[in-house]
Amino acid sequence: ETGVTQSPTHLIKTRGQQVTLRCSSQSGHNTVSWYQQALGQGPQFIFQYYREEENGRGNFPPRFSGLQFPNYSSELNVNALELDDSALYLCASSLVGGGWDNEQFFGPGTRLTVL
Amino acid sequence: QKEVEQDPGPLSVPEGAIVSLNCTYSNSAFQYFMWYRQYSRKGPELLMYTYSSGNKEDGRFTAQVDKSSKYISLFIRDSQPSDSATYLCAMSATGNQFYFGTGTSLTVIP
Numbered sequence: 001e002t003g004v005t006q007s008p009t010h011l012i013k014t015r016g017q018q019v020t021l022r023c024s025s026q027s028g029h030n031t032v033s034w035y036q037q038a039l040g041q042g043p044q045f046i047f048q049y050y051r052e053e054e055n056g057r058g059n060f061p062p063r064f065s066g067l068q069f070p071n072y073s074s075e076l077n078v079n080a081l082e083l084d085d086s087a088l089y090l091c092a093s094s095l096v097g098g099g100w101d102n103e104q105f106f107g108p109g110t111r112l113t114v115l
Numbered sequence: 116q117k118e119v120e121q122d123p124g125p126l127s128v129p130e131g132a133i134v135s136l137n138c139t140y141s142n143s144a145f146q147y148f149m150w151y152r153q154y155s156r157k158g159p160e161l162l163m164y165t166y167s168s169g170n171k172e173d174g175r176f177t178a179q180v181d182k183s184s185k186y187i188s189l190f191i192r193d194s195q196p197s198d199s200a201t202y203l204c205a206m207s208a209t210g211n212q213f214y215f216g217t218g219t220s221l222t223v224i225p
Contacts, residue, residue, distance in 0.1 A: 004158075033211070042121070042203050042215030043159070056211040090158055096210075104149070104205075104213065106158035 004107035023091030032074040121216025134191040138204035145206040
């Protein structure tokens, strides 16, 4: 069984740039959630994708957008980067409808630094 | 008021001690409850998952949910130095959007 993987591991961008983060879900999972974790804080829910559709969104502006692909992998895109976007971005996958609904398994994260 | 409150610690205990970690919440609709362990600069690792109220035990770990008090706990028995990490509680009403506590930093001293 393959766990959740994320790329890249680290990323440095400047203010105003755009970034794309990638996530491969755990084998057999059909749902991907993205979280932002600032230093010393708990993860904050950005949005979730189920069957390639957005299935819930947290309190993040529209410049945070996402995609889920037919193989259930996912991308998080952030436009017009701001300094406060510096954080660990976590992807979590889960299986909805398989008897173990909603258990979310996290990847190692992508650490984004905005200068 | 935050959806989930968690004492950030830090908490320091001797090896072999029983550790009690707690979270309180305000949303009575929460019914999915999880505990995660996170090592420095790593992603959270799922420890326990509980639906609705009650207790759940897995090895040295016991999770308790008291929905009437809006209070959840994680107990770690016979704590080990390898248990040193940040522990995060997470909860949800719908099972898709999870709300996390800020995490409690635990150090187990050999």
